[in-house]
Amino acid sequence: MDSGFFANLGWTIGALVVLAVNITALIVIPKGRKPTAAMSWLLLIFLLPVVGIVLFLLIGNVRLPKKRRAEQARIDGIIRDRVAAVADEKADPSSWPVWFTRVTEQNEKLTSLPPVGGNRADLIGDYEASITAMAAEIDTAQKYVHVEFFIVSWDKTTEVFFTAMENAVKRGVTVRLLADHVASRKAVDQKKTFAELDRIGVIWSWMLPVQPFQGKYQRPDLRNHRKIVVVDGRTAFVGSQNLIDRSYNTPKNLKRGLKWQELVARVEGPAVAEIDTVFLSDWLVETGVMLDDEQVPAAQLAPAGDLVCQLVPSGPAYETENNLRLFLSLIHGATERVILTSPYFVPDEAMVYAITTACQRGLEVQLFVSEIGDQGMVYHAQRSYYDALLEAGVRIFLYPAPFILHSKHFSIDDDIAVIGSSNMDIRSFSLNMEISMLVRGESFVAQMREVEQAYRDAGRELTLDEWRREPAKATFLDGVARLTSALN
Known part of the structure; x- marks a missing residue:
C-alpha cells in the first residue's frame, strides 16, 4: 500500500474522532446547563478540541460530589425539624407586603432557614475598624468563638484579631476557625498563619480541601467564599x-x-443563631463533628431591635442557585428603586433582564462598581454589560482608584436590603458557597443609604456618551471576556 492510502486513512479516522467528540459534546454538555454556558463550552471544544476537553474534564462539573450534596440535604432536614419544633421563633408576616412574604417562603424552602424578627444590625465601612470591632467582641467571649473566612492571613492588620483569639483561648474559650483551602493557601506567608493558629490553640479546619491523595477532591475552583x-x-x-x-x-x-x-x-438578636447555623453546618461537613449542644436557639435570644432578618446560604452543595433566586425575586418586587453594589458584576441573562425591566417599569436603578479591576478577565467581562445597562437607564457609579470596591450589598425601595459575601456574577451564583442576609427595616436601609452616598461622593458617574467613546480595542477585550465568563 502506498503512503497516500495511510494518509487518507489517518485523515478519515481523525475526522471520525472529531465527529464523535462533537456529537458526544452536544449530548453531554447542554444537559442541566444554561444555554449560554453550554454554548460557550461547545464553542471552545469545537474550536480547540484538546484544550476544551481537558478544561471540561477539570472544571466542567458545577456541583460538589454527591456525598457532599447529600450531607447538605441531611443538614437541611435537621434544620427544618428544629424550626418546626420552635415555630414561634419565626417572624410574624402579617404586616409584610405579600410579595415579600413569598420571597421569604422561597428562601426557607431552599435553605430551611426562616425569617426571624427582633434583630439589630449596624454597618461598618472602615476596613481596620471592622477587624477591631470583631476583635473587641472576641475579647468579651465566655464560651465560644466561631470564625469562617475565604482568606485567613496573620499580618499587621489582622494581628489584633489573632491576639483576641489567643487571649480567648487562654480564658478557656473554645475558638474554632474554618478557612478555604485554596484561597488561604495562596495568601502570602500562609505557613506562618496556620502555625500561629496552632500555637495559640485555635481548632481549625480547611474548607473544600483539594487533597486527592487523601480522598478529598472536587472541582478545584468550587470554593467556600463565606465570611x-x-x-x-x-x-x-x-x-x-x-x-x-x-x-x-x-x-x-x-x-x-x-x-x-x-x-x-454587626448583628444582634435571633438572626445570630441562623448565622451560627451556617457555620455549624460547614463545620459538620468539613470535620464530621456536630456541635448542636453548643448553639443558642434563636427562640432563646432576646430581641435586640426591630429588624426582620433571614440568612440565605448558597452554593454548589445545593440543587439550585439560592442567592440568584433571592436577588431576582427582590428586583422584580421592587416598586421605587434598586441600588446594587458588586465588585464583580457579571450577571446572567435573567439578572440583566430583571435590572433593565426595572428601569422600564420606571424605577430608579443604580449600580456601584470599581473604576479599576484587580482581575483582568472579570473586569472586562463586567464592562461588556455597561452599554446595555446605560442605554436602559441604569446609573453606573465608578468608585475611584486605587480602591477596589469589594462591598457586596443592595437595597430595594426604602425598607429592604441584602448584605453578605455574594457577588453578582456567575461564579458566586454557581461555583462559590456564599452567605447573604436579607433584612427588612427602614433603619437598616437608612444606614445603607449613607454608605451609598459616600460611594457617590468619592467616585463619579459613568455616562452613556462617555462609554461610547471607549476605544475599540478595549470593547473587543470586553466581548471576549464575556464569552469566557459563561464557562461554568
Missing part, C-alpha cells in the same frame, strides 16, 4: 471582608497601591 464571625451565639458579623490586610499583601497589589473597600454588618 462569618460568631461570639457566644449572641453577636455575629457578616459581610464582604476577608481576614487579611486591605492590600492582600501581594507584590502586584502593593505595586499598584490597591486597597480594598468593604462593608460588614
Whole structure:
C-alpha cells in the first residue's frame, strides 16, 4: 500500500474522532446547563478540541460530589425539624407586603432557614475598624468563638484579631476557625498563619480541601467564599471582608497601591443563631463533628431591635442557585428603586433582564462598581454589560482608584436590603458557597443609604456618551471576556 492510502486513512479516522467528540459534546454538555454556558463550552471544544476537553474534564462539573450534596440535604432536614419544633421563633408576616412574604417562603424552602424578627444590625465601612470591632467582641467571649473566612492571613492588620483569639483561648474559650483551602493557601506567608493558629490553640479546619491523595477532591475552583464571625451565639458579623490586610499583601497589589473597600454588618438578636447555623453546618461537613449542644436557639435570644432578618446560604452543595433566586425575586418586587453594589458584576441573562425591566417599569436603578479591576478577565467581562445597562437607564457609579470596591450589598425601595459575601456574577451564583442576609427595616436601609452616598461622593458617574467613546480595542477585550465568563 502506498503512503497516500495511510494518509487518507489517518485523515478519515481523525475526522471520525472529531465527529464523535462533537456529537458526544452536544449530548453531554447542554444537559442541566444554561444555554449560554453550554454554548460557550461547545464553542471552545469545537474550536480547540484538546484544550476544551481537558478544561471540561477539570472544571466542567458545577456541583460538589454527591456525598457532599447529600450531607447538605441531611443538614437541611435537621434544620427544618428544629424550626418546626420552635415555630414561634419565626417572624410574624402579617404586616409584610405579600410579595415579600413569598420571597421569604422561597428562601426557607431552599435553605430551611426562616425569617426571624427582633434583630439589630449596624454597618461598618472602615476596613481596620471592622477587624477591631470583631476583635473587641472576641475579647468579651465566655464560651465560644466561631470564625469562617475565604482568606485567613496573620499580618499587621489582622494581628489584633489573632491576639483576641489567643487571649480567648487562654480564658478557656473554645475558638474554632474554618478557612478555604485554596484561597488561604495562596495568601502570602500562609505557613506562618496556620502555625500561629496552632500555637495559640485555635481548632481549625480547611474548607473544600483539594487533597486527592487523601480522598478529598472536587472541582478545584468550587470554593467556600463565606465570611462569618460568631461570639457566644449572641453577636455575629457578616459581610464582604476577608481576614487579611486591605492590600492582600501581594507584590502586584502593593505595586499598584490597591486597597480594598468593604462593608460588614454587626448583628444582634435571633438572626445570630441562623448565622451560627451556617457555620455549624460547614463545620459538620468539613470535620464530621456536630456541635448542636453548643448553639443558642434563636427562640432563646432576646430581641435586640426591630429588624426582620433571614440568612440565605448558597452554593454548589445545593440543587439550585439560592442567592440568584433571592436577588431576582427582590428586583422584580421592587416598586421605587434598586441600588446594587458588586465588585464583580457579571450577571446572567435573567439578572440583566430583571435590572433593565426595572428601569422600564420606571424605577430608579443604580449600580456601584470599581473604576479599576484587580482581575483582568472579570473586569472586562463586567464592562461588556455597561452599554446595555446605560442605554436602559441604569446609573453606573465608578468608585475611584486605587480602591477596589469589594462591598457586596443592595437595597430595594426604602425598607429592604441584602448584605453578605455574594457577588453578582456567575461564579458566586454557581461555583462559590456564599452567605447573604436579607433584612427588612427602614433603619437598616437608612444606614445603607449613607454608605451609598459616600460611594457617590468619592467616585463619579459613568455616562452613556462617555462609554461610547471607549476605544475599540478595549470593547473587543470586553466581548471576549464575556464569552469566557459563561464557562461554568
